[in-house]
Amino acid sequence: MAVNAAERNAMDRALHLAARGPRGANPQVGAVILSPDGTVLAEGWHHGAGTPHAEVDALSKLAPGEARGATAVVTLEPCNHTGRTGPCAVALIDAGIARVVYALDDPGAVSGGGAERLRSAGVDVEAGEQADAAHALIAGWLEAQRLGRPQITVKWAQSLDGRAAADDGSSQWITGPAARADVHRRRAEADAIAVGTGTVLADDPALTARDGDALLPHQPIPVVIGSRPTPADAAVHRHPHSPLFFDTHDLHTVVADLHARGVQSLFVEGGPTLASAFLQAGLADRLLVYIAPVLLGGGRLALTDIGVASIGEARRLTIDEWVPLGSDLLAIAHPAHDAHPRNEGAA
Incomplete structure (x- = not known):
């Protein structure tokens, strides 16, 4: 399923949100949750090490069940590990997210693999949307x-x-x-x-x-x-x-x-x-x-x-x-x- 106009616009917004976060040990990440008709339900970004990741920050602004069937648009592949916070891939699955569109693969040997975990749970996943812009934003962290x-x-x-x-x-x-x-x-x-x-x-x-x-x-x-x-x-x-x-x-x-x-x-x-x-x-x-x-x-x-x-x-x-x-x-x-x-x- 190709990325649609609402998802592309949401990625623009997610990149803008990501830039609000601090440079540091964790990457700058932004997330936007869309309803099935493309309406923005919630937004979030990563505020720094030890705080909720962008996806969880966005989900926290919704009532239980409100994200069911929705699309999450994220600048970096949802993480697949437990550190100071839990795996974002699991949080998205538990919230009932039906589709995830993200820009860059997570390069971490431990934190990567979120896309596969999502697909295994039946979530539709689309990777690579505006990857160049997302790479430019966190080039220092990636290096x-x-x-x-x-x-x-x-x-x-x-x-x-x-x-x-x-x-x-x-x-x-x-x-x-x-x-x-x-x-x-x-x-x-x-x-x-x-x-x-x-x-x-x-x-x-x-x-x-x-x-x-x-x-x-x-x-x-x-x-x-x-x-x-x-x-x-x-x-x-x-x-x-x-x-x-x-x-x-x-x-x-x-x-x-x-x-x-x-x-x-x-x-x-x-x-x-x-x-x-x-x-x-x-x-x-x-x-x-x-x-x-x-x-x-x-x-x-x-x-x-x-x-x-x-x-x-x-x-x-x-x-x-x-x-x-x-x-x-x-x-x-x-x-x-x-x-x-x-x-x-x-x-």
Whole structure:
């Protein structure tokens, strides 16, 4: 049975509702319940981890039996597992839903399979309606599910000869205003931004995303990694979000913790030591390298040890794009062994 006009309109609405939900450990999902004649009976969306899923949120607004024979239009395949909430597939079956139209298959090995469970119970199921739009909405969550951790972007700025600073430590500004504005736009696309304690002590960064002096609408959560204490009057303490501090050099532990908190994308901006550590650990999905037409010489390299002892161990990259930014040049790249080039539209 093909998707009809009322169901297509309901999917438009479900996608709009899904966007109201927070980005986090769970996907943003919206749901609309339609009567057999296409009238909207109820709407719902997922309000965050531990709250009812979108389908259950919508069903909760109906009287017992009111959903019998109705159609549920959902942006993601109804889940098939019990976590902090029960399986949505079972909730739909128990409510007497006769048909389910959804956009994307659930990629989870445990949570997936809801469509098959529905069909086994005699529910008519139609998959793939507006799948591209649903994918775009939760692309960050899907990528974090694939990786089992946040998607990680490592950024640095360097002179043409590969230096991050002059020998006296001064580094403001290697790049020009266009490049710096681009960095702030990209910060605003990330869920979290990480620096090392060395950068905090040396530069006292605010770690905000700004347009000039004004804060951009979305701000990444500041993350400080390292064992040295952060001063009480450091600028990071004035960030709109409370900073997260990790007294460890184990980056896998850090990204696992961030993943558990629902961080889908991490922007690493912490100077040569931290950037090199992420690269050495194999925790870089995308590189943003801002190259300025200036020569500095000296020993303040943009990268230090990344575990390459010989040319045969070189970390080969695939360039996704070269972006001119005023007199500077941005190289956007990903590891050459990565079979999944990064989508610039996803954070």
